Amino acid sequence: MTQPRDGLVADIGEFGLIEELRPIFSQPDDVVVGPGDDAAVVKMAGGRCVVSTDLLLEGRHFRRDWSSAEDVGHKAAAANLSDINAMGGRGTSMVIGLGVPGSTPLEWVRDLARGFADETAEVGASVLGGDVSAADSVVLSVTVLGACEGEPVLRSGARPGDVVAVCGRLGWAAAGFHVLGRGFRSPRVVVEAHRRPEVPYDAGPEAASLGATALIDVSDGLLADLGHVARASGVGVDVRSDAFGLDEPLQAVGAALGVDPLAFVLTGGDDYALAATFAPDVRLPDRWRVVGAVGEGEGVTVDGEEYAESTGHQHFA
């Protein structure tokens, strides 16, 4: 196979690009048919398949001047694997649709594929194949398949009296996004958190085994996502503002930008932390932090009151 160091996608065509990318994705034993046929075939233990899909568009969900190709691949894979995590499951397989301008350097596409391969490898999942097309800007569709050991944990099982707990970073990616938006590149840790989230992948199955009554990943922002849980469960959720540790980088960004760092924590998405509800007598491992409680009623409050910035993403607004 040729690897033109400075070639463009347009130089090798659709089939050439597929051949170029295929060796980047290794195929484990549970793959019956890998890339290259009409469809892939994968073994699926337990008789059930968990599935989620995301569409990611350049300029809306990522920027090529803010993130490297590898970052984009990591984050796109992470966002989808996180959805399986949020069911208490584990991602096993992924298929990718890639639309890309012919003027795109091959190196960019290979790096993107490496990001996907590395992030899926973190959970032992594999990329089974996909579809490529010319496009005016980069378009990514990601579909992940996964498995649950037990019953999937839904958004709808929270009960009054339950505690609300979170696991993973909150607000870091949002702080990084705001820093980049102001034209800065530091603090580096939050910029990195925006580019490549650190998803607590094993915390989803852990929450399931701990008896979580509801589970969601924080992609729209904690209050917005707890709002989904409250609505689906027919309950109210109250969060205590003093329950969060305001990590030092968030305080630094807040001070520099004149923003309350708590806003990052409560409304920032894209860290792919988990939020779960548990029966009040649950004993949680250290990395889970109790931040609130479920009650009668509806909606999400902070210290008993409505929070001003709790809307989360509304892409068409």
Add this chain to the structure above:
Amino acid sequence: MTQPRDGLVADIGEFGLIEELRPIFSQPDDVVVGPGDDAAVVKMAGGRCVVSTDLLLEGRHFRRDWSSAEDVGHKAAAANLSDINAMGGRGTSMVIGLGVPGSTPLEWVRDLARGFADETAEVGASVLGGDVSAADSVVLSVTVLGACEGEPVLRSGARPGDVVAVCGRLGWAAAGFHVLGRGFRSPRVVVEAHRRPEVPYDAGPEAASLGATALIDVSDGLLADLGHVARASGVGVDVRSDAFGLDEPLQAVGAALGVDPLAFVLTGGDDYALAATFAPDVRLPDRWRVVGAVGEGEGVTVDGEEYAESTGHQHFA
């Protein structure tokens, strides 16, 4: 739920659009968790999952002025279900990514969803959910899951001495595409064939049960797709030009546009017919037509000679 007859996508936002579309998709008994959670969960018999994904972009894969929204939904679903058909399997579930400009009428998006719902219902499959996003033009990603009763039929099993047979229409969609490209709207049957393919869904499992050695769906064009089979199987394929019935509409379009109608049959994609190879002693049902033979060597010939227009799609060229 409100149904603003003349509303736009921008009026109701991302979550509103999801709520608008959800009731269009019914969920059969094998769906454990349908739309509305972090991921869907579906029962998957046989311990294996067949999966395929496609990315479809407005202006490249469909045109809103050439096809209705329902047509686009039907065809996008059909193209993916056909990939499962081409493994000898049957599609069971689908997830959809939809990028759409805020200025799009809600009615267009509802009709699109109805097209997806109706086409998937033809094989007893269901739409489990998806993702929506604002976009500059319509972007569709379609991922289909399916099941095979027996072993999947790959592209790589054709052996010298096998016969090559096809099932389904060939060239109709291409004739319709050329008619539309010249600004005409008739013959209506070929325009309709371009807009909404008639996929022989049960012929894939049938081919598998008849012992097909290789199987592919004709999406790039018969010669191009047989080329994939020849390459994967390490064989040559020869097609007999007199084996095809040149359907009357193809003759009419050929005469009107000054094109050899055989070119539509041999190089036209998007009808999602099936091409298969079988052992020479196979007894095929009537709808399968033997059109060639597998031999030693490589590549695809027509009446023993190279065919001038055998390149198929090359999207980046």
